[in-house]
Amino acid sequence: MKTLGNEKQKSKEEEIHLIIQYWVRTLNIKLGWIYDFEKLVVNYVMFFITIIFIFDTFCSLSKxxxxxxxxxxxxxxxxxxxxxxxxxICSGSDDKTIRVWNIETNQQIxxxxxxxxxxxxxxxxPYHYYNYHQSVICSSSNNIIQFWDFKNNQQF
Incomplete structure (x- = not known):
């Protein structure tokens, strides 16, 4: 039996699916693919809360x-x-920070x-990794490029 509530829920799910598929098709270069795992990293801002999502794009529903x-x-x-x-995953923000997360544990490290x-x-x-460092390189609005060793929590 179809109800108005069920139809609205299905319509909302279809709308979300279309938005995600649009992101996948049009913004894959800007947002960044993880080709090894068929995952898409999405930077999403809503109501001044910044969130990074990872979607599985291999399955047809992009969960x-x-x-x-x-x-x-x-x-x-x-x-x-x-x-x-x-x-x-590392990220740079307007809040003047760099954050590094371990994807498997979902923890900010x-x-x-x-x-x-x-x-x-x-x-x-990757250059610094081969020299025994795990490094993030960043540039900021103050025209400075910085190198950070996130394994040892130090600036080069």
Whole structure:
């Protein structure tokens, strides 16, 4: 038996599915693919709360896998990498911080707060990994590029 409530719920689910599929098709380069696992990292801002989602795009329904909450303002950049068989996401934000999460444990493992401006770009550095460091490189609105070793919690 169909009811008005069931039809509204189905309509809302279909709308959410269409939005996610649109994101997958049009914004995959801007948001960043994790090709190894067919997952999409999505930076989403709603009501001044900044959240990072990971979606499984391999299945036809694009289900939510993880949510990372921690920033207090918009996120400008995210990056994904693996070090020592662990998967990590780092993010740079308008709240002047860099945060690093372990994807498998869903835990924030590091936060770097020593920026005097918004962090516009973050990238993991494979070069430094081969030199026994697990590094995040960032640039901020104060025109400074910084290198952080998130394993040892220090700036280079």
């Amino acid at each position: 939510l896998l993880n949510t990372f909450i921690g920033h207090t303002n918009r996120i400008y950049s995210i990056d994904y990498s693996t070090f020592d068989n662990n998967q990590f 590091q936060s770097f707060n020593k920026h005097s401006g918004s962090v516009y770009c973050v990238k993991f550095s």
